[in-house]
Amino acid sequence: MSHMSNFDFATSFNNTSFPNPIFTASGCAGSGKELSQFFPLNEIGAIVTKSIMVKARSGRPTPRMAETPSGMLNSIGLQGPGIDQFLAEDIPFLIKAGSRIIVSIAGESVDDYGSLARRLRGVPGLSAVEVNISCPNVESRGQVFACDPIASRAVVEVVRRTLGGELPIIVKLSPDVTDIVAIAGEVISAGADGLALINTLLGMVIDIDLMRPKLGGKTGGLSGPAIRPIAVRAIYQVHQAFPKVPILGMGGVTNGRDALELVLAGASGVSIGTATFGNPSALMSVKEELKSLLIARGFSSFKDAVGHAHRSENE
Amino acid sequence: MSHMSNFDFATSFNNTSFPNPIFTASGCAGSGKELSQFFPLNEIGAIVTKSIMVKARSGRPTPRMAETPSGMLNSIGLQGPGIDQFLAEDIPFLIKAGSRIIVSIAGESVDDYGSLARRLRGVPGLSAVEVNISCPNVESRGQVFACDPIASRAVVEVVRRTLGGELPIIVKLSPDVTDIVAIAGEVISAGADGLALINTLLGMVIDIDLMRPKLGGKTGGLSGPAIRPIAVRAIYQVHQAFPKVPILGMGGVTNGRDALELVLAGASGVSIGTATFGNPSALMSVKEELKSLLIARGFSSFKDAVGHAHRSENE
Amino acid sequence: MNINRRAQQRSVEIVSNKKIGAYHHMVFAVGDMALHALPGNFVAISVGGPGSSMVLRRAFAIYRTHDRGNYGGTLELVVAPHGQGSRWLTALPMHATVDMVGPLGTNFGIPTEPVNALLVGGGYGSAPLFGLAELLKENGCRVDMVLGASSAGKIYAPLEGKRAVNSMTVTTDDGSAGTKGQVISVLPGLIERYNIEIIYSCGPMPMLAAVQEVAQKFGIIHQCAVEEAMACGIGVCMTCVIPLRDANGEIRMSRSCIDGPVMDGANVIWNSKGEIPKGTVGEPHV
């Protein structure tokens, strides 16, 4: 067991380091407060806050969820209080709880992202910014930024320019694209320090009694174990193309074995989303299980395992 | 129960009609022979044969499958005997069994599809041709035809031109694209009579003991209930854009309720793939269950239910 | 935001599981979780066991609790075998264990002075009302109850529960028990006869909306326990929202798992399913 205490579980994105690689997934941990009664927030790598927009937003009508085989659809529609109230209320709580904080931002236009980055400049206590570009761009007939290389680039450029070198920028990509490696390349060259993979996949459930789409918003985002093979594939492909760019992996992780899969594929950190709904202490158990599995495989440091599945055949 | 006997279960693609809308999914029913010991093949709408290529093909190395939450990955790699042996052996068996036949074809180049269409011209006993364009195009650095609107169009044009108006052409699309409606539009304008939605999604599983991708081919296609919400969404979107083009729906259908979801979204026929692996008689039970569900909802004909989830709010 | 600070997650044992009419009455050995539960609170249970395709918990209103007994603290639920999750749960044998989080959510408020209370339950919505009735009685209130359901088998009203209230009225849609019709039809008469000062309700959303209409007409306070589809039950997912007027009069999409399930019926914007009510904070701009 002395071996265990020597294990180096730390990870880093750019120059920011985290004591362990287990994070919440944006939109799946409330403001942090709600989870804090199940475990101390400083036990995990960081809280990734739910994507915040410039103004308050009501989100989509209900029903907002539908369970699907080994997954769920959600159509929350980015409900939130807007950046001002968020900075005034949620951030101070998290700082007081000793939590590391990654703020997720979302906009409806390139300018929105610029405004959000401006508001974050100089806010003390932040570890990184996650840029959620899986949002409809109102200036482009509602096309999702993440599905358009040019719009993706524009968003990342404005955030980079506005924030300066202050905070690592992690850009969160959508799997609903023909070529995720190409989008990754665009945002990296536009200044992303890291990538978050993957956001939900667009899906739909039809209520066979009402004979209409079940969700108020008709379509929703598919998450949970069902999508894990897609996440592993996306992480593997992107890590293969850009081995030096750290990836925050997510998609269907419910236990340490799942987390290990993402890490071996190339994830430097693992976010837990839907699993928390089924198990409020999932983050804690994933963390402990991942550590044991890595130690059992002879790793002395977490970082050595990142992307290990890419080693050549004769290694 | 007199009501039941009046129910019109027939469906049609173009001018070809089928006694019921339940079909096998390509690659999930062997040559038909293997299933025929579990039910008479003429009980279903049609057998969709596994995608056949110009020449014999060994497929990918093993392991070729990995079970995933509510789904599976396969990397068969289109193993098959080639069109000549297929026409000489498999087709006569199916005709003798009284089965309706939809032949699925796959190529590595636009020319391949032309050659295949030429070989099918005049073959008696065929009901339709399904064109599987989820194959790497060797002339375009292995990019999958279905992910490239121009290549998709070229394939459909050559098949249309070669076959003439003889047989309905159903083009099978990949969900791994940014805009499936755009691809659908291309192939429809190139001459497709119908669409098959959806093929598998690209995924990967990593063996956490070997710490390498589990499949011999590294990546594989994700199928099964896990992907049903993606299939429903794709069918809904495409039916909304092209309400007159019949859709053969597939993706995770295991029972009548699942099939009904696809039908309400806009499918004129439903293919059963992975479910047959778990239950050799799945096609029979889906057929019976779908019929009962439709009758219970007051439909007197299957066709009335197709796309019913699209009706306006006040209907 | 009203996080229920008493919530715990624990593995609990089934110590009784009996079919009663259309429902299963289930008892769980929950230790000191029983101490902390108040009428109106709910629990969230993992369903399906290892290898299940169901990733979300199911929420159940707490029927009642006992601090101590043969099994230590116990907690009771009334479960309708409806879909895959509840059918799995109700099929479990004695001594099986399930993962439970609770108590969750808000509870029914108890008046500081004795009043005349009417408790209105629809289907399994009667469950949390019996514990509430006891508490109200202890506080010196007069408690009348009306339960409605589609048919007799779906009325959950155990004998000791019936005895605990001053009067019990039953309605069924098909007339197989009590008055034929819906609970709403008998409310005005009961309110007048018993001089009702507060209404507590639990049941399907359309019933709650209708009760609020009656309560408003009579100018009576109405506390209701709502039921919106919940993915997490602990406030982290934002799926379970309903439009609620806050203290400042602003309408916000509020989480029924944290700011509910018990809410003041007058604050809920009813019949808004399928759209965001006009004037809601952050409503979509068109």
Place this chain on the structure above:
Amino acid sequence: MNINRRAQQRSVEIVSNKKIGAYHHMVFAVGDMALHALPGNFVAISVGGPGSSMVLRRAFAIYRTHDRGNYGGTLELVVAPHGQGSRWLTALPMHATVDMVGPLGTNFGIPTEPVNALLVGGGYGSAPLFGLAELLKENGCRVDMVLGASSAGKIYAPLEGKRAVNSMTVTTDDGSAGTKGQVISVLPGLIERYNIEIIYSCGPMPMLAAVQEVAQKFGIIHQCAVEEAMACGIGVCMTCVIPLRDANGEIRMSRSCIDGPVMDGANVIWNSKGEIPKGTVGEPHV
């Protein structure tokens, strides 16, 4: 293609489930499915129950069958609780039912004349060999058996099985039972001592490959039951292929669920996992 025309799909009841060493010996009431099974055949069972996230069947070699008894026809399996599917199966209580398809696949060929046969089993791979031994004995053969596993608990060799063979040799990697080492090390000695004319084997693929090497060295016929990951078990998915030389000498990727599991060891292209052997029909052009 060798479709097993006797295959049926039916719901079968568990009539016994006993832990024996590292395995579970399970007996199913299968009706006339028992009549049609031959040594080497397997069955495919749905796992996880309703709401399961496991969509594929699990294949199990048939240990033995009885045409008639208290429960009518019965079929027995030896199951290692390994992953989620087999753990679910072995945890089932008496009288639970499972959906079974069988008998599937090819069977061990029985020589037309009495010969000296050596049966080689690895781990639960011994299961189908006992029924085979009986059949060979009935046909006048001498039957010797060698079983190997990592440790004693993983040797499945019931007493009546041991009695049915002329000699039984056991090897374990850790020496906890029988000879320390792998089965391969004792094969040459046994072949010479008993004048072996045919080898039958069942177990992990590397063991089968090694047995084939020995068989070839001695010029002995070798029938083996292979185990490749199977999605369907009925020949419709093409996942379970292994490279096999056919009657014309051509190598084809052949389905181990239909052209196997029992194959002539000399026809299998061994140690090709991870690639398509050169010369295979339709091999990838580079």
